Structure formats: structure tokens, C-alpha cells
Amino acid sequence: MPLTPEQQAEIDEERAQTRTTRRVVSEGMEEHLYTAYPVLDHGFVRVIDYMGDDNAITQAARVSYGKGTKAVSNDEGLIRYLMRHWHSTPFEMCEVKFHVKLPVFVARQWIRHRTANVNEYSARYSILDREFYIPEPEVLSAQSTINNQGRGAVLEGAEAARVLEILKGDATRSYDHYEEMLSQDGQDGLARELARMNLPANVYTQWYWKVDLHNLFHFLRLRADSHAQYEIRVYAELMCQLVKDWVPFAYGAFEDYRLGGAQLSAKGVECVRRMVAGEEVTQETSGMSKGEWREFMGVVSDPG
Ligand SMILES: Cc1cc2nc3c(=O)[nH]c(=O)nc-3n(C[C@H](O)[C@H](O)[C@H](O)COP(=O)(O)OP(=O)(O)OC[C@H]3O[C@@H](n4cnc5c(N)ncnc54)[C@H](O)[C@@H]3O)c2cc1C
Numbered sequence: 654m655p656l657t658p659e660q661q662a663e664i665d666e667e668r669a670q671t672r673t674t675r676r677v678v679s680e681g682m683e684e685h686l687y688t689a690y691p692v693l694d695h696g697f698v699r700v701i702d703y704m705g706d707d708n709a710i711t712q713a714a715r716v717s718y719g720k721g722t723k724a725v726s727n728d729e730g731l732i733r734y735l736m737r738h739w740h741s742t743p744f745e746m747c748e749v750k751f752h753v754k755l756p757v758f759v760a761r762q763w764i765r766h767r768t769a770n771v772n773e774y775s776a777r778y779s780i781l782d783r784e785f786y787i788p789e790p791e792v793l794s795a796q797s798t799i800n801n802q803g804r805g806a807v808l809e810g811a812e813a814a815r816v817l818e819i820l821k822g823d824a825t826r827s828y829d830h831y832e833e834m835l836s837q838d839g840q841d842g843l844a845r846e847l848a849r850m851n852l853p854a855n856v857y858t859q860w861y862w863k864v865d866l867h868n869l870f871h872f873l874r875l876r877a878d879s880h881a882q883y884e885i886r887v888y889a890e891l892m893c894q895l896v897k898d899w900v901p902f903a904y905g906a907f908e909d910y911r912l913g914g915a916q917l918s919a920k921g922v923e924c925v926r927r928m929v930a931g932e933e934v935t936q937e938t939s940g941m942s943k944g945e946w947r948e949f950m951g952v953v954s955d956p957g
Contacts, residue, residue, distance in 0.1 A: 655697045655754060656689055664689060664699070679706040681898030689752075690895075692888050695784040695857050696754045700895060705747035705866075707732060707902040714743040729902045736906035744867035747900060751862045751892070756786040758854035759885050766872045769864035776858070777846035780835065785824035786855040787817065792883055804883070820855070827851050866903060869896065874911045915952040918945070925953060 656664070667687045682703050689697040711717075711728045714735060735743050755763065764771065774781075793813055794804035808816060830851055834843040864872065873896070875881060876889035893912075897904040917925065920940050927934050936946035 655691050655695050677706050677709060679703065679899050681901065685895050685898060690891055692891055693756070693786055693884065695786065696756070698888060698891050699752045701750040701752050701861065703749040703899060707900045709746045710735070710743045710900070710903055713746040714740070732902045733906045736910050741867045744870065744903065745865040747866035748863060749869065749899070752859065753862055753888065754857055754859045755888065756855045756884065757858050759888070760858050762882065762885050766868070768868040769862055771860050771862055773860040774858055776849045780845060781849060781852065781856060783828045784857040785853065786857065786884070787820050793817070823853060824855065827853055866900065870907050870911060877912065917952070921949050924949065
């Protein structure tokens, strides 16, 4: 249960209010404002505020005085051009502020994205809730044997049951100790900033996270990717849906050129040219390492 009834009531109240404004609004994003979308077992993502829309990107690119006279199809074409040619600053004209609730080990990966503004829930000031991420059985996987930074087959039977028992038991025990150390019942009670240190990395934290669209796309490109850990990827995938409704043209271009697109090295381009000319190119004749060749073939070969 990510939200208490009181928190939900606060959100409902915010959502019920409307104001007239001269500011640009994105109809798609208006629908999402404030709504807390559940992620993992106790987490969520909700949009607190945003600035700009697709039009703000093209306006900035043209340094225009108003909406401009260009047709909508030209706006989409311009946005695709900007994305294709790595013109980043027009995308920085749009901003979004999220409220995210996430396990601490996910937050550690997330915070590496330095080009955002963050304010985190203070566990020095407040007491953390008894909320720990416990993976669903279908994502409780073994260590991958082919990728040191990845997962293999799903754990089953007694091993899966034992792992879940350990995770739940450790979380319960450490939170009980946290409460015991904090307690001022017949004792001074340890400072919150110290008592929190025995909590495991699957405890939930929360933050406000504000970022411009260019840097958000960079985050989503890395974290909605199949190489990202499942627990951060589910947040990124949800955010992709929100961004798609906020700035549909920009998201379409991002999906095409970044998420679904691929970058080739000079050697890769040369190999494609040779293949198109009918030559049978192999790893040995490509000039690429085995790893590079595997990735290259993953891009150019028919997945079917
Ligand atoms: C699948 C995956 C695995 C990873 N594994 C590891 C790992 O094992 N260990 C680990 O430590 N990290 C790991 N990372 C984190 C990764 O190395 C980056 O730190 C993280 O993705 C943030 O990327 P970024 O720096 O490009 O983003 P941001 O911090 O948002 O920066 C965006 C861009 O701004 C520029 N920039 C920002 N700050 C500076 C600066 N101070 N100086 C110069 N340029 C700057 C850079 O061009 C940067 O690309 C992993 C990331 C992914 C996606």
C-alpha cells in the first residue's frame, strides 16, 4: 500500500483544484498531475509540476515571439531534426518535477544522474516507515552466469522460499531494533540520524526530483534500457509513459532515435557498407573485438 488514506485525500484535493493561467499547458500531462502511480511493492511516481510542452521546444529552437506560424507537422519535423542532430538545449526548455518513493538501493543508482535537482526525505528529522522492498517471486532471480552485472533464471522451490524468508526476517528484525533504539520509553532514545544506520538498503525513501527534458531523456535512455536493473527500470518505464503524454512529438523522436535507435562506430559503418555491397563480413575480418561484434550483430541482424 504505497499511500495512506490521508495522503490520498491530500492528493485528491490538489487534483480537484483548477486555476486559469496564461502559461502553456500540456493536456496529456494535466491528466497525470499529482496522481501517484504505484511502482514495486510500496513505491510510486507522481508528477508535481512541469513547464513547457512540445511547442516550447520548437519556440526555443526558432527563438520565436509567439507560437509561430509553422504547421504542426513542421513542429514534429523540427523536433525530430533536433533530436537526430543532438541539439540538446531546446529540450532543456521543458522541466518536470516528480515525487518518487523508492528503495534506497534504487536511489543510489538514481542519484548518480547529477543533472537533476533533488530534495530527499530526512531520516535525521523524521522516522522512516516500516516499508521494505521484497521482490515478487517472478523477479527473484539467480546470479547470471554470462553477465556479472545481471540476472539469470528465476529462483524456485526451497531456495526461493528461503531467500524471501531471509529478506522479510532481516527487514522485520532491523526495523524492530530501529524502533527499540529510537524509543524514549524509559530511556533517552538514540538520535534518528544514528538509529537509521542499521536499516537495510531495501528500506524505502522518497524525494522530489526535478530535471529538464534533455537530461530526463538521458536518464530514461540508460534506465529504461534492458541493461538497467529491473528495480530502477520499472520506474523509468512508467516515467516514459508520462513523458509520452506530456510531449508526444519529443517522446516520439526520443523513442525512434535513442530508445529504439543504435549508434555505430566507424568500423561498424564500414562493415554495414561492405555487407550492403554483398561481402560476407565476419568478426575476424571486421576489425572488431568479439564483444563489439556481438553487439554490432545484435543491431544489424534480423532478431526474428
Ligand atoms: C546499466 C548501468 C550500469 C552502471 N554500472 C555502474 C557501476 O558499476 N559503477 C558505477 O559507479 N556506476 C555505474 N553506473 C552509473 C553510470 O556510470 C553513470 O554514473 C550514470 O548512468 C549517470 O550518467 P551520467 O553521468 O551520464 O548522468 P548525469 O550525471 O545526469 O550527467 C549527464 C551528462 O552531463 C555531463 N556531466 C554531468 N556532470 C559532469 C561532471 N561533473 N563533469 C563532466 N561532465 C558532467 C556528462 O556529459 C554526463 O553524461 C551504471 C549505469 C548504468 C545505466
